[in-house]
Amino acid sequence: MTDTAPSGPAGHTPAYGSVDLTTCDREPIHIPGAIQPHGVLLAMDEGGRVVVASTNCARLLGVACDAAIGLPVEDLLGPDVAARIGERAHGERGEPLSIRLPASTADPRGTGTLRGRHVDIAVHRSGDRVVAELEELVDDRAAPSFQGVRGTMARLVGAGTVAALADRLAGEIREVTGFDRVMVYRFDPDWNGEVVAEARREDLNPFLGLHYPASDIPAQARRLYTVNWIRLIADIAYEPVPLAPLLDPGTDAPLDLSFSTLRSVSPIHVEYLSNMGVTASMSISLVIDGRLWGLVACHHYSGPHRPSHDARAAAEFIGQTASQMMAERERSDLREEALRAQAELADIAAAMARPGADILAALVDEPAVRHLLSATGIARCYDDVVATGGAVPPEPVIRRIAALLRGGDGEARASTHLADLDPELAAYADVAAGAMIVGTAADRWVIWFRPQLERVIDWGGDPSNAKLYEGEGPDVRLSPRKSFDKWREVVRGRCRPWTEWQHEIANSVRTHVAGLMLHRAREQVAVAESLQRSVVADMARTVEGLEVAATYLPATEFQLGGDWWDSLALADGRVAFAIGDLAGHGVTAVAGMTQVRTALRALLFAGHRATESLDLLDLMMDELMDDQVASAAVLVLDPRTGDFELVNAGHPPPIVYEDGRGRLLQGAHRPLLGIGLGAARSATGTLAPGATLLLFTDGLFERRGRDLLVSLEQLREAGEPGPAEGRDAAARWAAELIESVPGTRDDDTTVLVIRRTG
Secondary structure: OOOOOOOOHHHHOOOOOOOOOOOHHHOOOOOOOEEOOOEEEEEEOOOOEEEEEEOOHHHHHOOOHHHHOOOEHHHHHOHHHHHHHHHHHOOOOOOOEEEEOOOOOOOOOOOOOOOOOEEEEEEEEEOOEEEEEEEEOOOOOOOOOHHHHHHHHHHHHOOOOHHHHHHHHHHHHHHHHOOOEEEEEEEOOOOOEEEEEEEEOOOOOOOOOOEEOHHHOOHHHHHHHHHOOEEEEOOOOOOOEEEEOOOEOOOOEOOOOOOOOOEOOOHHHHHHHHHOOOOEEEEEEEEEOOEEEEEEEEEEOOOOOOOOHHHHHHHHHHHHHHHHHHHHHHHHHHHHHHHHHHHHHHHHHHHHHOOOOOHHHHHHHOHHHHHOOOOOEEEEEEOOEEEEEEOOOOHHHHHHHHHHHOOOOOOOEEEOOHHHOOHHHHHHHHHHOEEEEEEEEOOEEEEEEEOOOOEEEEEEOOOOHHHHHHHOOOOOOOOOOOOOOEEEEEEOOOOOOOOHHHHHHHHHHHHHHHHHHHHHHHHHHHHHHHHHHHHOOOOOOOEOOEEEEEEEEOOEOOEOEEEEEEEEEOOOOOEEEEEEEEEEEHHHHHHHHHHHHHHHHHHHHOOOOHHHHHHHHHHHHHHHOOOOOEEEEEEEEOOOOOEEEEEEEOOOOOEEEEOOEEEEOOOOEEOOEOOOOOOOOEEEEEOOOOOEEEEEOHHHOOOOOOOHHHHHHHHHHHHOOOOOOOOOHHHHHHHHHHHHOOOOOOOOEEEEEEEEOO
C-alpha cells in the first residue's frame, strides 16, 4: 500500500474528491481522509486496537499499514506509550505527550524513522475512537520558557487598546513561532476580514489595512477554527498521506479530523496559499464568547517551517489569553460609551420631566436625543401623527421603513442597510442608509436615522473574483484567485453599525418616555376628572313633577372623554335638559366640553330658543374651536303639562318608555356642531304621566364590531318596561341598564333619565 495519496487536488481529500470554487463553501473539510506527512495517525477502538491508520506507518513506525490495522496499540508503540495514551484519552484534550518512542517489537531492526526518537503525541477523541498523532520532536532550543511566556503576558496586559493589543500580539507570536509574517486578522459582521496588525520581515510588502472577502474563508472553515484553535501546514507542497481504511469500519464514514493536528487541508486552500507565495502556514483562532472574532495568520515564504509543539502550544495559549484581553478591552470601551449615554439620557429625561415640558416635541426638537445614538435624524409617530427632526427622508418613506423594521414586541430593532429590506430605499441612503426603531404600538414609535458612511476599502485582490464562475463555461476549472494586488473599493449605502448598548439605550428611551407620558397622563386625568366631575355631576336637580337621575362613567381610569349633560330652569317655567358628546379624550376633550356646555347654557339662559341656541353654538365652535366637533340634544320640557320640544344635532335619539314599551324619538336632526353648516329644527310631543324619557351618549350602546342600529334596538328592548315606582327607582334603572349592555365600553358613557311623576 503506497503511503502517499494520488497526485492532484483529490489527493488532499480522498474521502470526498475534487472541489472547485462552486463547491468549496460546502466542502466537508473535517473529513478529508488524509493527513500531512510530517506525522503518523492511529485511531483505536475502546479496546486499544488500531482500526484506522495513516499509510505512512511503514516509513515512520516500521510496520506496514495493513499489518498495523488490528494490532493492540501496545504492540505497535510499546506498553508505556500505550498507557500514557490511554490516560490522555480519558481526560480533557491537553498538551501533547513528549516521549521517546521505543524500538518496535514487531520490527527489531527499528526501520521506522520515529523509532528510538523523541516524539510529540497529540491525543484526542473522535466519536468512539481514540486518535493519537505522532510527530518527531523538533530540536528547538529557542522554544519559549515559562519566564518567556510570562513576559509575553505582561507585555500584552500593558496594551491599553484593542489596536495596541493586536499589534503586540502579532509581534509576540512571530517571536515564538519564527514565521516570516504574522498578521492579526479581524472579521466584520459579514465575515469579510481586515488585517489590523502585522509583524513581518522587513523585505516583505505590508498587508496591514488590507481587506479580504468572506469567500476566502468559507463558513465550514470558520466553524473548524472555532472548535480547533490552531492549525499548521508545515509545507504547502506536502504530499498527502491517505488513511486506511478510508471509511471507519465502525461507522462506515470517514474519520472526523476536526481536532486533528495533522489533518490534510482543502486543495483550494493550498492553491490559494501557493498563489500568495506562501510555503508554510499556521493560524491561531481568536474566539470571544464562543464566536470567531479573528485569526492570527502566520505565513512563511522561505521553505517549509514546522514550529515545535511547545512553540505551537505557547502560541495557542497566547492567542487564547489575548482573546480574553480583547474581549475585556472591547467590553470596557463599550461600557464607557454606554455609561456616557446613560448619563446623557438621564439629563434628557430630567428635562422632559420638568413641568410644562412637551415630551413628544422634545423627542424630535432636542438634538441631544439624536446625538444619544449618533444619529443625524429622528422621527416619532404618536397616534399616527408623524413629526421629525434633523435630516430624514419624506414621511411616506419614514412610514415604509417603520412598517418594515418594527417588531411586534416594540423592542429596539436596527438595520445598517435599509436597502436589504426594500431596494427602493437605497435612493435615500444619503439621509437614511440605516435606522433603529422602538415603539409601543403600530402608531406609536420613534426612529433614529443614520446616513451612509462612505468607506474606502483596500482589498487584497478584487472581492468579486469568487463570483466570476457565473460567467464562465461549465468546462472551465475554477481556481482560487491568483491576483492579490491591492484593489480599492468605495463602499456606499451602509451606515455605521449599531452596537448592543445602543439597542439598550433605545429601549431605555422607550421606557423613560412611556413612564413620563403615563405620569403626565395621570396628572392630566386627575385635572380632567376634577373638572369633569365639577360640571357633569351625578346629582340631578329637583324638579317638581319630575324624577330626574343622571350617571357618568369614564371609559377607563385614565381615559376621560367629552360627555356632558345639563339642566336649566327657564323663565317661563319650563326646564331645558341637554346632553352632548365632544369628540376626543383627555384634557383637551374635557376643556372643550366645558366650553360647549357653558356656551349652550348661556344661550338658553339668554332666552334663545333651543334651535337657535344649537345653531349659534355650531358657529361658535367652527370659529373658535379648531377641528373640534360635538353631538348634542336639547329637550325643553314643561313639567306641568308634559309638553316638550326636542332638538337634535347628530346625537343618538332619545327613547320614550310608556305603557311598558319603548320607542325611539326620531325627530329632525341638524348636522354635528362645529362644522358651520345646517339649521336646526325641532320635534314636539307630550310626555304622559308615568312615562320616562331616556337620553344617553353613544358609549352606552356602541360596541366595536357591532352594527349601531342593531345595538340601539337591543338597548331599547333592554330598557323595557321602564323604571319601577318608588324612591330612586330611576337611578337604579339607569344603573341596571348600563350593566345590561354586553361587551367592553370603548368610550365614556352618560345616561340621563327623566320620568314624569305628576
